Amino acid sequence: EDQVTQSPEALRLQEGESSSLNCSYTVSGLRGLFWYRQDPGKGPEFLFTLYSAGEEKEKERLKATLTKKESFLHITAPKPEDSATYLCAVQERNTGFQKLVFGTGTRLLVSP
Amino acid sequence: EPEVTQTPSHQVTQMGQEVILRCVPISNHLYFYWYRQILGQKVEFLVSFYNNEISEKSEIFDDQFSVERPDGSNFTLKIRSTKLEDSAMYFCASSDPGLAGSYEQYFGPGTRLTVT
Numbered sequence: 001e002d003q004v005t006q007s008p009e010a011l012r013l014q015e016g017e018s019s020s021l022n023c024s025y026t027v028s029g030l031r032g033l034f035w036y037r038q039d040p041g042k043g044p045e046f047l048f049t050l051y052s053a054g055e056e057k058e059k060e061r062l063k064a065t066l067t068k069k070e071s072f073l074h075i076t077a078p079k080p081e082d083s084a085t086y087l088c089a090v091q092e093r094n095t096g097f098q099k100l101v102f103g104t105g106t107r108l109l110v111s112p
Numbered sequence: 113e114p115e116v117t118q119t120p121s122h123q124v125t126q127m128g129q130e131v132i133l134r135c136v137p138i139s140n141h142l143y144f145y146w147y148r149q150i151l152g153q154k155v156e157f158l159v160s161f162y163n164n165e166i167s168e169k170s171e172i173f174d175d176q177f178s179v180e181r182p183d184g185s186n187f188t189l190k191i192r193s194t195k196l197e198d199s200a201m202y203f204c205a206s207s208d209p210g211l212a213g214s215y216e217q218y219f220g221p222g223t224r225l226t227v228t
Contacts, residue, residue, distance in 0.1 A: 043219035099157040
């Protein structure tokens, strides 16, 4: 069964203090690993898709990387508006189906 | 920018009542999904729908649940006889893997279902 574990559960940073969030996964064959941002009471907002080990994607202060066992979401010089829960999800390749299996997320709080 | 919309934003119902949650997926997308998130827990897959039929469903999606695409734009989730444990945020999502093999799913804002 596909599993996704995210750490830490919560992270508090000062504005400008860079850090990384971790997503470890177990899947029989990875089609894609997805990062989403979720604000309280809202739906997940798509950030990145990573398909193969070594791949990297960047968007503003965020950079996602992928290895064969885990993914990192690096946040460089965060701002208070980056405060949210960041979700990681995997999709299995060896099937025609497309369900996403999510981790429990990392709650990020950036203080000014 | 195209987005997934959901109505209502909040639904309160009594145990045993039927509810229908509505979604309008992104117009050119072909795959549709329902997920739920119980307060404080992870987002869980319920069902995927393609070409007017269910393509995959989870153990949660039992006989009390059904999905339908009644017309060219709407996608609905029906819960026949709600239970207290059905209280959760329900998210609709859509995707179009035809776009250069991209598999990302775009989520709506959710419907908060409260069963009393």
